[in-house]
Amino acid sequence: MAWPHATPGHGLRQAARRRTMRERRLEQGEAGMEETDIIVVGSGSAGSALAGRLSEDPRLSVTVLEAGSRDRNAWLHIPIGYAKTMYHPTISWNYQTEAEPGLGGRSVPWPRGRVLGGSSAINGLIYIRGQMEDYDQWRQMGCTGWGFEDCLPYFKRAEGNERGPSHLHGAEGPLCVSDLRDRNPLSVAFLEAARELGFPVNPDFNGESQEGAGWYQVTVRNGVRCSAATAFLKPALRRPNLRLLTDAHALRVLMEDGRAVGVAYRQHGQEKVIRARREVVLSGGAINSPQLLMLSGIGPAEHLQEMGIEVRRDTPGVGRHLQDHFQARLMFRASQRGSLNEMVNSLWGMARMGAQYALTRSGPLTFAAGTSGLFARVLPQSATPDVQFHFIPWSADTVKEGLHRFPGFTMSVCQLRPESRGDITLASPDPMAKARIRANYLATETDRQCMVEGLKLAQRLADTRAMQPWIESRYAPAPGKGETDEDLLEFCRNTGGTIYHPTSTCRMGSDEGAVVDTELRVKGVDRLRIADCSIMPAVVSGNTNAGAIMIGERCAEFIRRAA
Template sequence: MTQSNELVSDYVIVGGGSAGAALAYRLSENPAVSVTLLEAGGSYRKFFFTVPLGGALAYDNPRYNWGEWAEPDATRGGQRDYWPRGKVLGGSSSINGQIFVRGNREDYDRWRLAGNPGWGWDDVLPYFKKLETSLAFGGEYHGKDGPVHVSPVCSPHPLAETFVQAAIQAGVPANPDLNGARQEGVAQNQVSQFNGRRDSTAWAYLDRARQRPNLNIVTGAMATRVLFEGLRAVGVEFRRGSALSTARARREVILSASAVGSAKLLMLSGIGPEAHLKDLGIPVLLNRPGVGSNLQDHCGPWMTWEMRQPTMNNQYNPFSLAKALLRWWRSKDGLMTMPGCESIAFVKSQPDLKEADAQIHFTPVGLEHQGSKHQIYKFASVSLIPNLGNPIGRGDVRLRSADPADAPLIRPALMDERDLPAFVGLIHLCRKIMESTPMREQVVREVSPGPAVSTEAEIVAYLKAKSLPHYHPVGTCKMGDDPAAVVDARCRVHGVNGLRVVDASIAPTLVNANTNAMAIMIGERAADLIKADAAL
């Protein structure tokens, strides 16, 4: 492998995804500050990163998706799962379902109470507003001039509103704005789209900043380790093609490589559980047992019903998809703008809770998951996908070897026994919604789990066999002041200097929401912390 020239800048950011793109944009606003952004993937300026439904084309494409496989999960009978992760500028925001929800007050106040001043709801709300241009809502809970456009679903299926009305009849409060004063309730979704186009962080942030002379975006650059002088981070070693290069940081190195990637890179750099690193022959710079631990993700089954009314399943054929693509090309609406789900109900698993702690996604398509593939049913169908917002289960990420090219060991524990009673209640609530008028009038039959699954024991068996990760991993570099914490409340890695982690991995606990909005907020807030520290 050849050695190429060294890059030098004030800040080196590893990962141009949801948090990293926002961070690069904000730090490079100051023309006196230079920023190098290293991204292992390539350009976002491609057709399928523009068409909202196009992200599905990258779902199992190793060129645009890290596509790792997790180890067997003992909490779900040894099930192995495919874990997609964006490998492109914009990261997972370039391939995700574009569902834009924040989480609720209790979620973030829990972060603050866990030893993270400045991360409570009142602290983070200004950053949610700062990042957003809301095209549907105004007032004190929404922004009007932020980089990310947040829109109503462009062309919702009629059953999306039917689901909302059925949920209300089943006792879920109506709540038109799920990102407003209160999260609990049901409504059609808010999505990160603009004029029928996916508004990933690559489009929202990097497309605006890529001509700045002080921002150097390097694609195809896979970071292999952080470079240190003593206990101070001074740069990043990375591979680009056959060349091994370095990016030196005059001020700081910042890891924004995801809950999997940032933990992996810290361990490759000698920061992590001492025994694990020694077993792999990696020199230990700092024994930090929390690195890679505390892995969390939402999970739940795809509950599916056959419907009388046509759904996306009826359009999943070459002729209909070609028509939909032509419609999108002409008017930027229709099927090609479909997000991951079209309506959401945020609900309480127990009535005495202050805030909702679970969510139910509604999507007008039924399918069977088969590893990294999806088998779309041939008949009209819809799915409800329940999950608990703050599950108890904790897994971890470890290295498979000392070779940076090797995929990490992802060891989830997604279905803790203590969560099962709440999950059973969610299954019953989903069925209650689908049995409410007017949804009941559209249902032909319950496909999954099906009427044969009725007792608590049968539902538990179904949950363990059919629940899947929802691709919201967090927590592996958790923020806090306890011995298991990896970073402090200013995102600085404990025990070393000049190194921060800024992405979903720092979240101490999951929020009751899809995590893309949360990750972007982390990038925005961390940018202000870094700027403030530089001014001292």
């Protein structure tokens, strides 16, 4: 079967020949190559954890390649700053999906971090591991050693939870996990509404059970964002065996006799090479890691040939099995004070927020992309929560356009275990070109039904005695437009989109379609591993940052054990 979007032609073949000749010259040493033991491509959640931990062994030299710049923008460190950085022209990759058939042909923006810390520097800060059952399912899918009890020690090792240690939590790790400092009255009302509908109070979404309503914990230290780079990488740069290269865009993995020997990258307009004495690890995420594999000749042979790329290893699973959490947002006009919209649209309110943050590191500038939340089951066949609510005490059509001029708030509904699968393919053999993303949202009846039932639950929450005093009217869907299942599905198609959790494009497993084994080694290629969310056999039930960091911790141990 032909891969989508292929555009074979003389120009592609010529470009591929030029690339191959240049690569051979570089491999033969004509560029004054540097050497290191381990190359880590990407300084995001997994890459920072991996590099920081590897550098604890003084016998190993580690070099991190980051395509973006240092994290010097002030908004990268203020918790609510993600509203300023997600679509920043240089801090974000600013990806877009292809036209999505399930969304009426719309293309969906996919911001990903292109800066030190990767997406952990621009994400919504919420610390969720997912359900214990997610990891036990990984084990049942053939990923021996990846059940929840196997992964728990690595979650705990990474975590510095301000609540203190327990059998499920760590308190001494570098990743600070803290309670929200500001408990907005609208967010309190949402929790009261959930209790009114009979949902249990859940003080810890990463505890024994995920189900219920409660406050999110966030990756914030003393009112300042704690990205993976802040937690793991930057403190480790004091060690002489760790080096960070920023503005270093990886072009391809260099191969000799079926093994990875280095990485070609572009920095400040020049093409350079660094060789790895031991291993190369890709930590670029669910888009960049499969793209880099394919640019290096590792991927579906037919697609690589159509792109004019020499096939080094026919691996059909590269770029396939893409999963992402889909969200739709109900928004309301608020009838009482408490919405962040009012403060942002007032000079006095802005000054007050700024002063509060500067003096106490508290207030609205410490808000995450969800204050209170709810995990619930809306499908009769679900044994565990299948939807996640992010309650947000402000409203906006898009983050780019800014908050509404009227007081408002949002209930975001996210499906936790989508059945739909998409893919990542190359648009060009040019390493600087963006990959093509096809998320394939709402492709199955289960996915469509789950989203509709989740939105119906959101409306029931809005109708409670607890929420009604806060609501002037519903803004989206407009009154009279969201009354039937068909209306709600159409609303999803017209307005829904990503909640920024792509995974599984280089999935781990023991079957023929898997890309990496249970120690994250790329199958059929020596000295090459992948450590990021692309290796997840299935997306976890919740935000993915914590899981990515756990994967980085585990990969570091695999490499140190091998070394």
